[in-house]
Each structure stands twice: as C-alpha cells, then as structure tokens.
Amino acid sequence: MHASAIRIDTVPVVLTATVIAVVFVVAVPWAWDRWRRRIPGRVGTTLLAVIAVVTACGLAVNASGSFYPTLGSLLGTSPNPEEGTVADAGPDGRDLGQTLATVGDRAASGHGSLLHVTVTGHRTGLTRDVDVYLPVGYTAPEWAGFRFPVLEWIPHFPGEPRQVATLYGLPDLLDREIGSHQMPPTVVIVPDPNGEPRLTHDSECVDAVHGAADDTYLSADLRGWALSRLRVRSDRQGWAIAGWSSGGYCALNLTARHPQWFSVAVSMSGYDTTPHDVETGDLFHGRDDIRHANDVSATLREHPSPVRLLVSADGAAADERAALERLRAAVAPPVELTTWVLPPAGHNLNAVRAELPAVLDWLDTQLGNPVKIGASPPGRTTIGDIPPWPLPDTGTPGSLHGTDTSL
Template sequence: MGLTSKEVLGLAVLAAVLLFVGTVWLWPRLARRGWRAVCGRVGLLLATQLAIFAAVGLAANQAFGFYASWSDLFGMEKDQGVVVDHAAGGPLRVADTRRVPGAGSGRPQVSGAIQEVGIVGRTTRIATPAYVYLPPEYFQPQYRTRRFPVAVVLTGYPGTASALVEKLRYPRTALELAREGRMEPMILVMLRPTVAPPRDTECVDVPGGPQTESFFARDLPDAVRAHYRVAREPRGWGIVGNSTGGYCALKIALHHPGVYAAGAGLSAYYKAPIDPTTGDLFHGDKERENRADLFWYLKHMPAADTSLLVSSSRTGESNYKDTLRFIDRVKATGLTRISSIILESGGHNFNTWRREIPGTLQWISERLTADR
C-alpha cells in the first residue's frame, strides 16, 4: 500500500485508537511495582504515542503532499535524476490521460483532460514526470489551428506534482475561470522543481551536477512545443510556483525573459538557501551564487522585460518584509513590471495558496497571448 493511500492512513488511525483503548484497559493491571509492570507502562505509552504521531504525519502528508511514496520519504528516489538514454518517442511521452477532478463530464471537449507525461531534457539529460492540463478548447474543431498559451506550474520542496492537481486544484480552477470568462483557455504543465530527487537544486545549474535552470529555461519548453499545439513566442509562456517553486518561477522569468513573458511566485523567497537538502550548489562560483540572489540580480544586472507577481500575508508568512523590499527593488528597475497579492493573514500552506491561485491565473492569462 502506498504512502498516500487511504488504507495506510486508516490502519494508522485504527492502530492509534486500539492502542489508546488498550492502554486505558490495561493500566490498572500495570499499576504495580516491579520491572515488568514499569516496562509494560513504558511500552504501552511509547507505542501509543508512536501510533498517534504516525497517523498525524500521514494525514499531514496527504493534506500537503510532502512525499509521494515510501522511497520518496526515506530518500531512496535516486534513479530518476539524470538519464543517459533519450526516449525513442521524443522528449515528451504520454503515459496516461484522465479527466479533470471535479469537472463533471469526462468528455475532453467539455471538461478538458489531464495527461501524465514523462519529459526528458535533450541537452541537460534530466528526466522528470509531469502533468499537462489541456483545456476543452484544445479538443474542439474550431480551435484546431490555435496555439495555446502555456503556464509552467511548480510545487515547493519536496512537494509532489499530483498535489498541484488534487490539492491545489490548478486544472479545475483554470477550467472554472475560463468558463466564467475571467481567463483565456491555457495549457498548464505541472511538475515539481525537484528534478534530481532527493536533492533540492533550487533551480540552479549546479557545477558538475544537475543543470536544473537550463532544463526549465530550454529543455522543458522545447519538449512541450514539440508535442502540443502551444505558443511559439515568449509572449505565450509564463511560469508559476509556490514556496521553492515560487523562487524558481521568479528567478527563471528574470533570467530568461526571452522564454517567459511572466513569472509568479506565491510565498516565494528571493535567495537560494544552502542547507543539507541542497548541498553545495555553487562550488565556489561567486557569479552563480550572486545570480541566484534576486536582490543582487535586480541591482547589478540589466532590467528584464518581463512581468512578475509576488504574494505574501501580513500575518503568517515569514517573507512579508522581503516581499515588500522586492517590490520596491523591481519598481526601481523602470522596465520589469511587478504586481502583488497581499493577504491580511495566511500561513505557508495549501489553504493560503488556494486563495491566491484564481487571481494568479487570471493575472498571468492577461499577460500571455495565444498564436492564432
């Protein structure tokens, strides 16, 4: 049974309940002196607490999508980072097609479709799974010649791509907004920035390691263009993310305005951290390290002709002051455009991002155009 399955969570909850009831029932028998009684009490308390901790941890993982599998949890996902072989069918291969959760009709012409795909970078040799949302119009005859705008959507770290579909509801939200006339039909390419698990590369081209920034700036757009009817020009491409994905989205939009016309960072930070999950990202390369600091980049590099959106909360988000400072720094460039979503309160969690996603999708739709 998988880490995120309801059966595993149900068993954990059941074990916690049974151990709690057993502790209450057996406590009088163990309330005597002697090493056996003491060991019995300690054992029951320890087992009950572990069961409760496991149940709470599994429930939190299902709610927030931290880990997708047991191997992901224990850091054993190491075979998917870099591949030598290129897929014979091209850089993007479709593994499965499914309906949009909560969209009603299963017909793609009515409710769109979600395709589970595998992407292989032709230059970086990075391989990663992703989900692609295709709007209903993609399947309708009157739109057969249209090349649709694209938003690349990134999770945080460690995150799972499926959380973008099931927890953050990007496809369902995009479908509803388009039906209401609040955004244009758009293709969403949803994946996590952790393309070399379990390492958190912070979308950096690591010297001698994964070339993550190049993958998102070059290989991913090329693979999507080769397989789908999507916009060819930068004016049809945007990138969105939350937390780590938000930092990546802002950085890639700033570094590569010739690829992405807009970038949105929800609850983003503005400088790549160095910690046990990232390892040494720069290997003494000060230029790379500076470029990964968005405040440094805005001050020292030429202004990028792109549009940015940032979000935070006055209460609940640790990035609030940095976000205000980032807005001021972008405004000072005179060329890069900046917008923001500032909530009165909201923590660093899915509920906060679900409140920001409709406005974010509407914002990015207004800045992208389809090839007609």
C-alpha cells in the same frame, strides 16, 4: 501497500496516534520502578513516549494544514506518476496524437485534459515526468490554426506533477476559468523539478555546481520540447511560470534569469534566495558568483528586464514578507511588480487552494490569447526581443551559461 496509498491526514489517524502517545506517556511513571534493569527500561520508555508525542503532534498539525495527505507525499514517492491524468502520451509525447481523441471527447463536455509524458532534455539528458494540460479548444477545428499561451507550473518540494492535480485541483480550476472566459485557453506544463529520490533532494530549480542542470531542463529543454510537440506560442509574451513555496522561488528565479523566454511569473508564498539546509544542501559549493546569480532580488536590480511579477506573502510569515520587501526594494522599470500580503492562513495547501482563483484571474490580464500561426503576437511586443544576460558557468555539461540560448 505503497506509501502513497497510506493516508496520514485523517481524524482516525490523528486520534489513534494521540491514544498511543497517551499510553506511552502513562507507561513511563507506571513502569518506572518495575523494570528489572532500571536505567535501560526508564530511558527506553521515556524515549518512546517523546517520539509518540512528537509524532501525534506532527500528525495533528499536518491534518489541520493539509500539508501531506499520504505517507507517499511526505516521502516524495509515487507508484503511479500518471495519477490525476486522463491519458499517457508516452516518452517525449510520441503518442500525443493517439490521445487527442480522448482530449476531444472531454472537450465536448467542457473539460480540458491532463496528459502524462516523460521528457528527456536535449541539452541536459535529464528525463522527468511531466503533466500537460490541454484546454478545451485545443482540438477544436476553429482553433486548429492557432498557437496557445503557456503556463509552466512548478510543484513545491517535495511535490511532483501529480500533486498539482490531486492536491491543488488545478485542472478543474482551469476548466472553470477558461470556460467562463476569465482566462484565455492556455496550455499548462507541470514538470517534476527534482526527480527521484525526492526526500533530502530539493533542487530549487537551479543549475547546481557540478550537479544536475535543473534550471536548464526547466527552461531550455522544456521550452524546446513544447515548441516541437505542442501548438504553443514561441514569443516570450506567451510564456509564464508560477508556483507555490519553493515553486514560487523557481518561478521568480527562472523568469529573472531567462527574460528572453519568460515575461510573467507568479510566486505564491515563495522567497528570493535558495536555502542552505538539510533538504537542500549546498547547491553552489562555495561559488559565490553562482549563488549571486540565483538571488532573484540581485538579478532584478542588476539585470532589469520587462518582466511582470506577482508575489504574495502570508501576513504572519516573517520570512515571506521579508523576501517581498527585498523584491520591492530591488525592482525598477521596466520590471513590474505586484505584491499581495494575504490574511494569515499558514503555509499549507488549504491556503494555496484559497488563493489560486485570484492568481488565475491575475494571469488572465497578463498572458494574452492564442495567436494565429504565422501572425505576429499582439499586445506588448513593441518592447522587442529581450537579450539574455551572461550567466556564470556551473561546470555542469549542457547547462546554460554566458549568453547561450540554444534549445
């Protein structure tokens, strides 16, 4: 049995762990003077009791917050990256045409379709799993001559694309919002921001110094692929990025760093600077210029662009509120910042699911509608093209630096 099939968030699992912990705790005094070799025996039973208690408490907290439903989601492994999707469109979407019949059939019953592909980056050479949501209308004859707005959704660490469907329930929410005309028909691209192995491999969506060029993959590579394979808008006003937790930081950072491509970002309980911890490590290896160039507040202050940001924070999360205050202090026109301080609900998936409908409603006011092929996008295009600001060179082959914007 694969780890992703082992549930760890159920009441029986928590109760079993609790009973085991109680047994181990009771065994410590019961066996204290019964060991033939007292010191090893006492140390061993005490250690086992501590581990059992910590495990039971961790499982109880996990179940109450719905953080990781399976052992596989905790470890960041999956035997089936297509889970939650309705069809596989193959490497780089080469079989996309073969899936459109399925997409059309589902659209007839009011459902969009989540497809699985693998995308190899033209610049970086990275190959990652990517899920693509095609809305109702994508295959309809009346929409054949239109390009659709794009929402790039970045999964949280140690998440992967399949969890956005199976844990967030995003496709069903999109169906409901689009079907009730509360959101325009939108193509949603859900990439894997980290790759395997996920445990202790938190990329934070940055171009690491002499490491993986995750930023370049998630911005230039995915954009170039989408423009070549999907009917999506090419203007910056038609592209948004969103995410929760680390995905929220990714959304803010990618938008602030590449305003020539993205105009809207949503950070749900995210932050504004990369952590330096066991899971993330040192992504910048002493390069303060690279670290500074990935500080969202610093970027917005020093390179303000006409981007529209939504940032939410849990009312009881001091770190989230501190990041929100730094962003408030940094922004000035033409940056537009909307902030939400939400009632305390914890940093968990239940809070994400509760917040998502309001986030999608906000995006409805920002994304705009599909645009007829060959026509100029309506709305906020009077701002004109937004030039890139010069990014420092990380030394990673293929990574974006300077004002290079080639896809």
